[in-house]
Amino acid sequence: MTAQPDQTGSASGQIIISVDAMGGDAGPSVVVAGIAKSAKKNPEVGFILHGPEDRLRKLVAKRRVLDGRVVFRDCADVVTMEDKPSQVVRNGKNTSMWSTLESVRSGEAAGAVSCGNTGALMALSMLRLRRLPGVTRPAIAILFPSGNPQGFNVLLDAGADIRADARDLLQYALMGASYARNGMNLPRPRVGLLNVGTEEHKGKAELKEAQALIADYAERANYEFVGFVEGSDIPGKRCDVIVTDGFTGNVAIKTGEGTARMIGSLLREAFKYSPLSRLASLLAVTSLQRLSKRIDPRRVNGGVFLGLNGTVIKSHGSADATGISAAVKLAFTLAQSGFAERLAARVASAAALTQDEPAPAGAQAEEQESR
Amino acid sequence: MTAQPDQTGSASGQIIISVDAMGGDAGPSVVVAGIAKSAKKNPEVGFILHGPEDRLRKLVAKRRVLDGRVVFRDCADVVTMEDKPSQVVRNGKNTSMWSTLESVRSGEAAGAVSCGNTGALMALSMLRLRRLPGVTRPAIAILFPSGNPQGFNVLLDAGADIRADARDLLQYALMGASYARNGMNLPRPRVGLLNVGTEEHKGKAELKEAQALIADYAERANYEFVGFVEGSDIPGKRCDVIVTDGFTGNVAIKTGEGTARMIGSLLREAFKYSPLSRLASLLAVTSLQRLSKRIDPRRVNGGVFLGLNGTVIKSHGSADATGISAAVKLAFTLAQSGFAERLAARVASAAALTQDEPAPAGAQAEEQESR
CATH class of the missing domain: 3.40.718.10 (Isopropylmalate Dehydrogenase)
Incomplete structure (x- = not known):
């Protein structure tokens, strides 16, 4: 390799x-x-x-x-x-x-x-x-500005495929964790699975299934699984890697980008409001530049195909x-x-493992381990 | 009524x-x-x-x-x-x-x-x-701060039901338009259907079907249908009402809220950075208050069950x-x-119309019109 x-x-x-x-x-x-x-x-x-x-x-x-x-x-x-x-x-x-x-x-x-x-x-x-x-389905991983020390969280899939089943979501978790380790130098990234609530009983059937699979691989693949996370955790501190299907992921990042853009333009308006606020904005210019550099989408330009x-x-x-x-x-x-080589090795070993496991969640094919 | x-x-x-x-x-x-x-x-x-x-x-x-x-x-x-x-x-x-x-x-x-x-x-x-x-499925409609003159866009479903088929999405369009008319005084609201791109061929099958239905009802129900919209249009100016299923809607609004919160805390940090920036923040305080009042989630507290x-x-x-x-x-x-009465009337007349239409998209039951 x-x-x-x-x-x-x-x-x-x-x-x-x-x-x-x-x-x-x-x-x-x-x-x-x-x-x-x-x-x-x-x-x-x-x-x-x-x-x-x-x-x-x-x-x-x-x-x-x-x-x-x-x-x-x-x-x-x-x-x-x-x-x-x-x-x-x-x-x-x-x-x-x-x-x-x-x-x-x-x-x-x-x-x-x-x-x-x-x-x-x-x-x-x-x-x-x-x-x-x-x-089965490659994913696009993007970096989203976050409150975490590394400054960004990894989100995938950001839109390569609008569908993802539980197995795909497990692969996204493995690939996203590997990306965070190599691209952001996080030895043991925290992985979250995007849902509409953090309670275990919430969400679609494939999410519950994916939750079990991702939890199951955490130790072997050297990540920490924090369970279900919500949209607010994409820019938040609860995890470093957010796993979701490409439809939801694409809508979420575009909503986040749009919100940031809207706030930026409201901020400019607010500072134009009065002579005093215009003076304030002159003094604040470096602070505002620091902020806009921090969340500048150009600085993290690039979705990685995983x-x-x-x-x-x-x-x-x-x-x-x-x-x-x-x-x-x-x-x-x-x-x-x-x-690329590390990811290939990681996914290959996981693939070997998942091939031995029953498809959705149950017990069968144990004998295939010896093949 | x-x-x-x-x-x-x-x-x-x-x-x-x-x-x-x-x-x-x-x-x-x-x-x-x-x-x-x-x-x-x-x-x-x-x-x-x-x-x-x-x-x-x-x-x-x-x-x-x-x-x-x-x-x-x-x-x-x-x-x-x-x-x-x-x-x-x-x-x-x-x-x-x-x-x-x-x-x-x-x-x-x-x-x-x-x-x-x-x-x-x-x-x-x-x-x-x-x-x-x-x-079939009631929805939760929320107001999201936007660049539009009314200051907010309506998004539904924000999380009442994680599923929605094409008919449900049509009902959301009708109900959301009615809400925008009565709650925000917009005589002819612009409705958009949330997707991963604005091209007609993109997205899931039920979205294409919903697109046709919602377009079909625009004239009768007195809204303008702008077609597919993206996550960035939720805080944007392209439409006043964003229609989506409760899973996507919930993730999107929480992502937007989380992004706004993150920017707020980065902004506070930026202003604490140096003595000059602290001075600037004193002068900027009214501008910043104006901004935070504009996007304060408390000011638009309340999801409406429709x-x-x-x-x-x-x-x-x-x-x-x-x-x-x-x-x-x-x-x-x-x-x-x-x-409440206006919405009931609107939905009832649409229900009468949809009952005469073939279920997914096709031609049947035309004779039921006379019942």
Whole structure:
């Protein structure tokens, strides 16, 4: 598992990240600005950049810091936000998105970053990188600002799949805990299962089943299971990893983001109200900047696709250079910690264990243990 | 429908609200403080107060403003937060919650307010007040702070039932629009259906079906249907009423509330950071108060149970006097507008229409129109 020096991408000690220059709302110039920002901060990162080579070469040539650190892969086509995933899977061979994933698949790059169409990126990732053995539904894990010391909680699934059964939720718990350990340096993350109340009798049948499974694996997989948690615990302190299906997860994070945005605009209004409040806002400007930096979605830009053979980061479609740079940093950190290999090992051992267990909750197939 | 003078509770022009003094986290003294606050602001409100009469009489005697405006109903038992709804339905006859609903059922009061156990309150409300004809699942509608001119959006279901099929979602749209019209004075509310994206092909099957039904009723029921909306639209400006199932709705509002709370505490931290920022916070104090008043959950305390024969307001269990007073004000406003009767009429006419339509989506039973 670890005998893959190619995964780090280069002999020079550099870690190579494969970057899709196309598909974001702001176009390739912002992507190039973002990787330049990363390159400036981090001398150990190098890039494979995918898109129309002529155009990209010109943009890269303007950034001194990128000299000799970018390899180009020429691609004529682009996946747009309107393209349906099924079309892209069939006809997307010449797109920059496909090419970006190909560099991870071949082992040339340690991770991929794309601002493109989420559905298409997930579909292509499943097609080209394949799911890890034992994973039925890959998930998107995002970081949400929280009151915890690490500043963020992991939530998954943030929208890869609108469905999840009890087994999928168990996989999310395993993958989310592994991500928190490697990406946030939490040795024994606290995992919570999202529900409408914390009482054991509440919620849907699959949640009760998942609760039992996740509790059962806590010891072996080295996480603490805090049981059911509520929406208020997503930005809260009760746990570090919040597990839910992709429908609920997607609605929750967008509600949280929308609420933060609304408060920000009300705060600006409040400070414009009177001459005294305008003066106050001048004095408060650094405090407010500190706050907005703390909850700035660009700083934690990037949903990580979990459950695949390889690391794929989905950056916001509207990401600016700061956002792209944050996504590259995340890909770099995960590559450096050997996350992909550790996650694969964790999920494989859990898959071996779950295969021996009865499907929903009962007793059967005990004899299969000896196979 | 409107020839029910008893609904307003008294011949003197007062509107009578039935209030459960027990079951809140803070006990009856806070409830009495809350109704005193309401009584002070609003000379047209009177109360029936339910709980241990001796104790309540002493509390009420301390508040001059309540002189002659409170009728007591002695009840020995209290529904606790731990009681299961099924137990309360079987054995709850002597509880203050049961008695509170009884005053609405008999027509003595125009609405009920309780801080008690939500599940028990909904179960008892369904048992004693009964659902409106045509309503399968009653819903809890809450107000969420938003960027819209009215300051709040209506979200339902906030957690009455974790399930909802397409027909239920249509009923929620009708009831939510009616609530927005009567409670917030919006003649033609904009209704959105919560999903993981705004594209028509996204989401679960029942959502696509609900989308067609809700679009179909927009004209007749006098609302504008904006189609699918996302979590970010709950505090946003795209619509006034957000329709979803009780599981998703509950998670979304708690995520939004938790996010607001987290930002509030980060804001306080930011202002404590340096002497300059502490000075700024002194100057900013009125601006910040303006903001916190704007999003204060106590100001919009109260989920309204929709779909029953009578108005029931569920106040937060942890509500203080301001919160109780806000819940009473909401009950009063809805009673004054004749909301219960208007909603019943609206739902009844829709029920008559839907009965003529094929169950999921197709064509049958056209001949039943003549029945």
